Amino acid sequence: MQAARLHEYTADMSNALSIDEIDRPDLERSDQVVIEVEGAGWCQTDNHIIEGMWADYAPQDLPMTLGHENAGIVAETGDEVTLVEEGDPVICHPVQTCGICRPCRLGEDMYCENSAFNGLTTDGGFAEYLQTNERAVIPLPDGVDPTEIAPHADAGITAYHAAKKAVDELNPGDTCVVIGVGGLGHIGLQCLDAMCAADIVAVDIKDEALELADDLGAHHTINSVDEDISDVIADITDDEGAQQVVDFVGRDETTGLAPEIVAAGGDHHIVGYGGHIHEPSQALVDGEFSFRGTLVGKYAELQELVALVERGAVQLRTERHDLDEINAVAQRLEHNEIEGRAVVLPT
């Protein structure tokens, strides 16, 4: 089968992955499932993996097939598998968990002590077939297209996870700021709109992104090229600040906004990443606000997101590409040229 594989870390996206002919994955254990991939979302994290940013955080054995946002059709199941059968459409949670370690027992899939992460620590879905396990697949309801929903396996679930944590802290009348209305931000905004009654303020540097935000339920939009974010948020909130900020950018310029825009006791959720946090510890003491990290989301949260998609509450903007266009997709994302999410169709 064909697979887009990373052979060595590089900063040059133009030729980062090579399309190799490799063996189709087999079932090696009785709880495994082989998926024929119908869609695999391209993610900023793929760019970061290519650059080697994850090498110190996750064990990686190159060459490796990237792709962690996968959905498709069950092609083969191990003897123990009862949840799905051949021909079922599924979305694949990116993490194959063990189910028996303490974090798994607590439902904290992302902290599993014996996990494999598609496209990060084990071969992913930029390939015709993907090997995963029964615990990672979620059957799709009738009418949900695997190609269309694929990016929800990471982009969606991560945005949902952050939005759900924010919603837990938001009351009607509160303000929630969404920074960055791109691939994840446009999903997070819809999750917030579907799950809470706070005022939603969308921030971006592109007018098209802010128009999209407006369409998707934002109550206010700020173009940070033309306007001072802190001033506008102070105006909107009567100088109180926003109870929750969900930062889909995660650069120094956006994390640096926290002392000025987060209300006392609030949270600044880091979803996008790549920058550093340099704020004075005194600012966190004075405002008693917190920076909170966001690591994908739980299997159960992906089920919840599928339910929101099925009822039409969360829609994805996607563009489709063949496997051999994958390096062009990587370059375009690097240059911030993709609206919504790019989905690669390996078959």
Ligand SMILES: [Zn+2]
């Ligand atoms: Zn991703």
Ligand SMILES: [Zn+2]
């Ligand atoms: Zn586990």
